[in-house]
Amino acid sequence: MNKIELLELLHQEVVPALGCTEPVAVALSTATAAELVGGAIEKIEIIVNPSIYKNGMAVGIPGFKHVGLNYAAALGALLSNPKDKLQLFNKITDEISKKTIELIEKKLVIVTIDRSKEVLYIEAIIKTTEGTARCIIKNSHDNIFLIEKNGVLLSEQKELTILDNQLYKRLSDxxxxxxxxxxxxxxxxxxxxxxxxxxxxxxxxxxxxxxxxxxxxxxxxxxxxxxxxxxxxxxxxxxxxxxxxxxxxxxxxxxxxxxxxxxxxxxxxxxxxxxxxxxxxxxxxxxxxxxxxxxxxxxxxxxxxxxxxxxxxxxxxxxxxxxxxxxxxxxxxxxxxxxxxxxxxxxxxxxxxxxxxxxxxxxxxxxxxxxxxxxxxxxxxxxxxxxxxxxxxxxxxxxxxxxxxxxxxxxxxxxxxxxxxxxxxxxxxxxx
The missing domain is CATH 1.10.4100.10 (2-methylcitrate dehydratase PrpD)
Structure with missing residues (x-):
């Protein structure tokens, strides 16, 4: 590893985040899916690996009074601002908060754990009046691995783990x-x-x-x-x-x-x-x-x-x-x-x-x-x-x-x- 590679790694790994990174990563997945499909939200499904659930279960969300990945998912979907990445919670308003609570009270947000997923994994599926969209975040909190709209694959990364990435492999050596x-x-x-x-x-x-x-x-x-x-x-x-x-x-x-x-x-x-x-x-x-x-x-x-x-x-x-x-x-x-x-x-x-x-x-x-x-x-x-x-x-x-x-x-x-x-x-x- 040379100096340029190490500096590149540091720029990737040292980034601002508003709120705990597990809830905000879940919100990023729903924000990405919601922006793709548009329309009024009818249902949100979230599938996470055990560690994401564990780390997002009881932590506070900036600008919001409730905790839990279901609330984070609803907030992200309503915000629909994936370009803000791990600082997307900075756009929460009273109106967004009110609509989020309504979605939860209507039981329109479902969060499940997939214990077979060992690496960092978040899958968001959103159904709206305009269609459906799916987003998968994998390996790191802001790494959008797959996006899909109405069953059509829009983008997908190659199946790589963090250690398969040459930059990280060189560091570990x-x-x-x-x-x-x-x-x-x-x-x-x-x-x-x-x-x-x-x-x-x-x-x-x-x-x-x-x-x-x-x-x-x-x-x-x-x-x-x-x-x-x-x-x-x-x-x-x-x-x-x-x-x-x-x-x-x-x-x-x-x-x-x-x-x-x-x-x-x-x-x-x-x-x-x-x-x-x-x-x-x-x-x-x-x-x-x-x-x-x-x-x-x-x-x-x-x-x-x-x-x-x-x-x-x-x-x-x-x-x-x-x-x-x-x-x-x-x-x-x-x-x-x-x-x-x-x-x-x-x-x-x-x-x-x-x-x-x-x-x-x-x-x-x-x-x-x-x-x-x-x-x-x-x-x-x-x-x-x-x-x-x-x-x-x-x-x-x-x-x-x-x-x-x-x-x-x-x-x-x-x-x-x-x-x-x-x-x-x-x-x-x-x-x-």
């Missing part, structure tokens, strides 16, 4: 030091787009801590109070925890601020960016150093996700995003690539057991915990402390440790993922 070497060759101008994420995610965190924000459970505000005494104190650890928790809690509650995502996830973007920004402030790093550290964090996040899976039973914010941020922290301390690899091993040894039980307000706690662990692991690695390869799933290299993580995440936790979803579905049934 790299070693950590090779990734760092490529990014170190990038100029400030080439990486300046990284700063958009700094501004966007910092604004989200600041909004969450503002007095005007009344959404969420008060997790970030409560943690903030603890920084004023000796429970947490005003430290680098506590500042990172509070800001990450604030941004996640606001986003999961459906606040009207966009987040810069990473590897298809807004929460990954928060965990990848905010801790690195706060650490750079603490280190008084130059702007080019921060930009490169952010590029390293995003690239490693995408790299780890190639092995752990786009959506899985392990918390990607912990095992991928926070791990990548931790490695970037070592970089900001001018640590060696060997030490950056050590913190990856430390993080995987520490957080691999953190499960993903869907997108929700409670993610704020997981992100705070993972970010705290990232700082700890970075300082340990910088002191050349690393969990030995004789321990658990750790290997002698960070690359092999990531591969072991992938085996646990993709193979070892399949039953775990099924049980998690079963528990969540039982709650839905009990509430109906």
């Amino acid at each position: 790299l070693k950590i030091e090779e990734i760092v070497r490529i990014i170190d060759s990038c100029t400030e101008e080439e990486l300046l787009f990284m700063y958009d994420g700094v501004l966007m995610n910092t604004a989200l965190a600041d909004f969450g801590l503002s007095e005007q924000n009344k959404d969420g459970l008060g997790i970030a505000h409560s943690l903030k109070k603890l920084t004023k005494n000796d429970v947490l104190g005003d430290t680098l650890f506590s500042r990172i925890m509070v800001k990450v928790a604030s941004a996640s809690e606001s986003r999961m509650s459906g606040c009207p601020y966009s987040a810069m995502s990473s590897a298809g996830s807004g929460n990954h973007g928060l965990t990848t960016i905010i801790p690195v920004v706060e650490f750079a402030k603490y280190m008084e790093s130059e702007k080019i150093k921060l930009l490169r550290a952010l590029a390293i964090a995003h690239t490693l996040n995408v790299y780890i996700k190639q092995f752990s899976g786009k959506l899985s039973a392990t918390c990607g914010c912990g095992v991928a995003a926070a791990t990548s941020a931790s490695s970037a922290m070592v970089y900001l301390m001018n640590g060696s690539t060997n030490q950056m690899g050590k913190t990856i091993i430390n993080m995987i040894a520490n957080l691999t057991g953190m499960i993903c039980d869907g997108g929700k307000i409670g993610c704020a706690l997981k992100l705070a915990t993972a970010s705290n662990a990232a700082v700890m692991s970075a300082y340990l690695a910088y002191s050349d402390i690393v969990i030995p390869s004789s321990n658990g799933i750790c290997a002698s290299t960070p690359e092999d440790t990531v591969k072991n993580l992938g085996r646990v995440s993709k193979l070892g936790m399949q039953t775990t993922d099924k049980v998690i979803l079963d528990i969540m579905l039982e709650k839905v049934m009990n509430n109906n």
Whole structure:
């Protein structure tokens, strides 16, 4: 992989998203289908893989008071604005909200789970007074794989998985030091787009801590109070925890601020960016150093996700995003690539057991915990402390440790993922 290819990958994987990416991806599928066919909506059918359902079940939708993929699907169909991609919720009005609720109350929206679909999968079928349309999103949240109108295929991609894409295959073959070497060759101008994420995610965190924000459970505000005494104190650890928790809690509650995502996830973007920004402030790093550290964090996040899976039973914010941020922290301390690899091993040894039980307000706690662990692991690695390869799933290299993580995440936790979803579905049934 060369510099041009890596920058292309970063431009693909670091994009703004308004709201949790699972509901907005479902909305994108219905918006695409609805725009194709036009007319008054008579029925909407949504078929998703288990992870999409799990991550979209309880998370807030910006500018809307209800949660659930059925509402997201109806909103997308009524908005019919696929050109806005993952920021399409920015057009929600009171009238759209009213019509959405009417569609749900009339039971015109059906959401089902296809457990045979292991990769990210969303299929939307819309029937209107003008005809029918179908849209399939696959492999990534904004990747429109197929569109069909009145039974006529309009476009379809070749059947490729993410790892079949040569850009991602080349990334997964790299070693950590090779990734760092490529990014170190990038100029400030080439990486300046990284700063958009700094501004966007910092604004989200600041909004969450503002007095005007009344959404969420008060997790970030409560943690903030603890920084004023000796429970947490005003430290680098506590500042990172509070800001990450604030941004996640606001986003999961459906606040009207966009987040810069990473590897298809807004929460990954928060965990990848905010801790690195706060650490750079603490280190008084130059702007080019921060930009490169952010590029390293995003690239490693995408790299780890190639092995752990786009959506899985392990918390990607912990095992991928926070791990990548931790490695970037070592970089900001001018640590060696060997030490950056050590913190990856430390993080995987520490957080691999953190499960993903869907997108929700409670993610704020997981992100705070993972970010705290990232700082700890970075300082340990910088002191050349690393969990030995004789321990658990750790290997002698960070690359092999990531591969072991992938085996646990993709193979070892399949039953775990099924049980998690079963528990969540039982709650839905009990509430109906």
